[in-house]
Amino acid sequence: MTRAIGAGKLVIATHNAGKLKEISALLAPFGVDCISAGALGLPEPAETGASFVANALIKAHAAAQASGLVALADDSGLSVAALDGRPGVYTADWAGRQWFEGEPGRDWFMAMGKVEGMLQAKGADTPRNASFHCVLALAWPDGEEAVYEGQVAGNLTWPPRGALGFGYDPVFVPQGRDQTFAEIDPSEKHSISHRADAFARLVADQFGN
Template sequence: MAATAGHRLAGKLVIATHNAGKLREISALLAPYGVDCVSAGELGLPEPAETGTSFVENALIKARVAAEAAGLPALADDSGLCVVALGGRPGVYTADWAERQWFEGEPGQDWQGRDWYMAMGKVEGLLAEQGPSVDRSGWFACVLAIAWPDGASAVYEGRVDGTLTWPPRGALGFGYDPVFVPLGGTLTFAEIDPADKHRISHRADAFAKLVADQFAD
């Protein structure tokens, strides 16, 4: 969904995240276009409940809350892993599958306090239940949403297809990267150099569409 006529990014932009790493990554991507990024966390903005049932809905929720609170354009992303044989799950619940419940012990100590090995194990367990011939294909999805204070918005969707492997391999990525092999490749996302991964990732796909719409002459 392209931006409403007359709405283009310029000047200051709120990145609707409290994650410093995500702010650095998106800021670096936007720097060549003269956009000055500040995070919702730096501005002390609230983190809204992600009550949507799709990546688009959740990204728009985060972007609109930040834009309204800051009085500035805001960019949010929502992303996750979708597995064909699991009916598209974990999907919007990708991060939730890494959250330990009270009966599973203490929360993990890795990225954002989530236990991603446990999450990967849940996916593999559900695939294994379907037998050795199960369809192991899936994709990573990313939605970038921009919201302006006047209510205008734009959405850019990215995707990278691949297959799920087991056991996990590699230490260069995070999340489900160690079990995801992009289509046409042999290495997992966690075995690929981060710079190479960023060129082919779902976020790169969505960002390329954003740049084409927002900054093309």
């Protein structure tokens, strides 16, 4: 086992309320009190890594150094086989509005539309298999770190369905299901998602004994 975080306060290196809620629910049974980097007023570091692991570590170390607390960062994204793994590490970037697309911020419907448009441009027979990936990185203020990876396979659908999820959830149907992530009850999604897979590995390592 790596160094244990134990019960107590943990900084979640995110400014995304949906992600904080999901991570908090997964850690609640272990007595971990989650607070977001956004609530602490911490800046978001530039995600310059070429992989989910690199970006998760950048965010975790930045939050740990700025807060003086143990920090957990999540870097996750959608990889579409027919698009050569894109959007991948640029999953959130694809939702970023350009200057001509309205107020600054993220538009996930627009991002889903970009993926769909690229698939349709390849033809009606283009495979729609995709996977969500999640990397969880823990960082301590002294520089120690630990990484846990998870994924879930599925297929993309159009138009988007459901209002229970966030990000690309409304167009992703996990393997063996007929509902999108955004149609599945959050408590059930927690048990089958890419983040749940990564968390199972984190929990086994951090709280298994």
